Amino acid sequence: MGDDIIYGYNRDYTPPLDDRPYEIIRRVMANLEQPGIEAPGLFLHEIAAYYDSFTGRHIGSTREYIRIMVERLIKDNVYADELLIWDMNVALLSSQLHDVGKAAVNGAILNKPGKLTREEFEIIKTHVRKGVEAIERIGLSGRFHVFLKQARLFAGAHHEKWDGSGYPDGLEGRLIPLEGRIMAIADVYDALTTARPYKSAFTAEESAEIIIGGAGVHFDPALINAFYKSMDDFATVSMAYSGVV
Numbered sequence: 727m728g729d730d731i732i733y734g735y736n737r738d739y740t741p742p743l744d745d746r747p748y749e750i751i752r753r754v755m756a757n758l759e760q761p762g763i764e765a766p767g768l769f770l771h772e773i774a775a776y777y778d779s780f781t782g783r784h785i786g787s788t789r790e791y792i793r794i795m796v797e798r799l800i801k802d803n804v805y806a807d808e809l810l811i812w813d814m815n816v817a818l819l820s821s822q823l824h825d826v827g828k829a830a831v832n833g834a835i836l837n838k839p840g841k842l843t844r845e846e847f848e849i850i851k852t853h854v855r856k857g858v859e860a861i862e863r864i865g866l867s868g869r870f871h872v873f874l875k876q877a878r879l880f881a882g883a884h885h886e887k888w889d890g891s892g893y894p895d896g897l898e899g900r901l902i903p904l905e906g907r908i909m910a911i912a913d914v915y916d917a918l919t920t921a922r923p924y925k926s927a928f929t930a931e932e933s934a935e936i937i938i939g940g941a942g943v944h945f946d947p948a949l950i951n952a953f954y955k956s957m958d959d960f961a962t963v964s965m966a967y968s969g970v971v
């Protein structure tokens with residue numbers, strides 16, 4: 727009811743669609759300001775669940791896939807120089823904002839059962855730019871600049887493809903930020919293993935086969951190597967989240 731003194735927002739306020747990603751990030755930031763939060767990933771689920779275009783499962787499972795991939799890559803000394811600079815708590819939290827722009831996309835299109843028209847798909851694609859814009863609107867300086875900069879990379883690059891055929895910028899190969907290249911695998915694996923309004927879930931084995939088949943086309947081959955070694959861990963996470971909506 728009314729203004730929330732702790733979190734600094736009005737619980738009764740429903741922002742216009744276009745402002746929703748910004749409002750979500752603002753609330754995340756307000757939570758980050760609170761002392762004693764040891765598992766920041768958990769509260770984002772609650773915030774995101776407020777908006778019908780998100781699911782806790784997708785946010786939580788992709789975060790765990792990112793963790794698995796990064797640990798494997800460091801162990802195998804693949805992109806380790808870059809990954810060892812990451813603060814994993816920050817990286818995992820910022821990864822959860824990769825689809826924040828979807829809060830600005832009409833839920834009827836996002837959750838449409840059946841095939842999307844070309845026009846509807848173009849609207850869904852705007853979630854990347856809308857997410858990036860919301861993060862930039864918050865501002866990339868200040869105490870949380872590392873978090874916001876990394877959130878922008880996860881949000882902005884997770885639909886790019888290794889062969890340059892992705893969106894929004896058609897970046898190719900290692901020009902795609904590593905955050906985006908790793909998230910692409912986590913994102914697609916979760917989509918494959920989850921039932922959606924337009925499809926049933928693939929098994930872990932079928933999903934892994936599809937991901938591996940995308941090496942050098944959709945995905946960074948060096949990352950697929952790490953995925954190949956981590957398939958059992960991916961399947962375990964997928965199982966753990968199977969009851970989560």
Ligand SMILES: [Fe+2]
Binds near residue numbers: 824825853884885
């Ligand atoms: Fe996305």
